[in-house]
Amino acid sequence: MRLSRSLLPTLKETPAEAQIVSHRLMLRAGLVRQSAAGIYAWLPAGLRVLRNIAQVVREEQDAAGVQEMLMPTIQSADLWRESGRYEDYGREMLRIRDRHERDLLYGPTNEEMITDIFRQSVRSYRQLPQMVYHIQWKFRDEVRPRFGVMRGREFLMKDAYSFDLDYAGAELSYRRMMLSYMRIFQRLGLKAIPMLADTGPIGGELSHEFIILAPTGESQVFYDAAFEEIDYAGSAFSHQSPADLQRFFGLMTTQYAATEEKHDVAAWDKVPPERRREGRGIEVGHIFYFGTKYSRAMNFSVVGADGQPVYPEMGSYGVGVSRLVGALIEANHDAQGICWPDSVAPFPAAILNLKQGDAACDALCEQVYAQFAGEALYDDREERAGVKFADADLLGHPWQIVVGPRGAALGRVELKRRVGGAREEIDAADVLGRIR
């Protein structure tokens, strides 16, 4: 992308409405613009981040055997009347009426809809277990949206649903999803801790929240410091092996970790005092097992091996994709701006032409830019060097390729790492190879 022709409106000053650092940086870096309370437009650079996060989520869900699909944002109220949640969900649900006076709603979640789809199409125990997910916009009419995209009313969520024949199967699905989530957060460079959590309006008996520690987090959390030592890689565990999943689940749940709602003082007291950690956290994922709550309410049964109907055991699993953009910035920034992890950066590198209009600089920049096939940000604006450095730092590209008249004459550029600021001078032809 050529910056001179891009919608990438960076701000030198912080808009007054932004309070927390991620919100400020998202506005200043030109990632989003607010459209109404808790509703944001994603500008080109912001959308790239959102897509990169979604892609990591997608790859890890696919690897766990979850099938991608896409459900609509608008749902019929009838389905929600069946489950009883049309009344229960309260004013957080945005209710809409169409021209025929039919009651609709903008979906805050999709348990009803997916159960409806399954009951129409899945009849036999032979067709289970199955897991599906989609990445779709949700709307929850929060009383008080705040913190930019961290608590928006409209937000992008990956939500998955599992259907199993019995508890043992549902337990496997739950554990498989926990493993998948830990891998997602690991690939995003985030240290998440699964914590015993409240089930809220989704209902059910088993639930974990995935919490990222951050002082600006909204949840008060308690955990055993032993978590800080656990190898999160999870690479040694297979999604297909029940034994592996059990071992992984054990690793994730034997140490004490709970959100405020589920905090158990008696259990907490058994944690050695020097290992007790208490702080704020951002919830970036949440998984639920709720058994037959929806399958029964909506009369979804399959024929079992013995010819008798079986109500499938269900779970649902959410990752806040748009919230993760904010959470990632909270976890990765400095005084100059954002420091994107390589896995989600809008661009892997920015090319800074320090002397736009200088024949040697221009030519060298074009040569480097061509190596990236458009997937780098070329700052070709008629701006002074300082402006370009400041914007590149603010945008947080993992690499900066600095092209100035000094090196250009020799066909050399300066390669600078955003985090740590390490610099080296290399031949322009070697840039792509060096970054990979």
Add this chain to the structure above:
RNA sequence: CGGGGCGUAGCGCAGCCUGGUAGCGCAUCUGCUUUGGGAGCAGAGGGCCGGAGGUUCGAAUCCUCUCGCCCCGACCA
């Protein structure tokens, strides 16, 4: 939903108390000089002062009502 605050140029703000026809910095545009960490000088453009009523000769300013946004709390992915 309770409590508080704020809406004046793209962004950050002053002006309001004490009514007299709108200003500063940054940004934008033009020119010249500059050119490796947010340049300097000169000039220019840009505002129904959130909206609607009212008071007044006259309203950004006073009064009423509205709409929007932010913060604290309660609530929530």
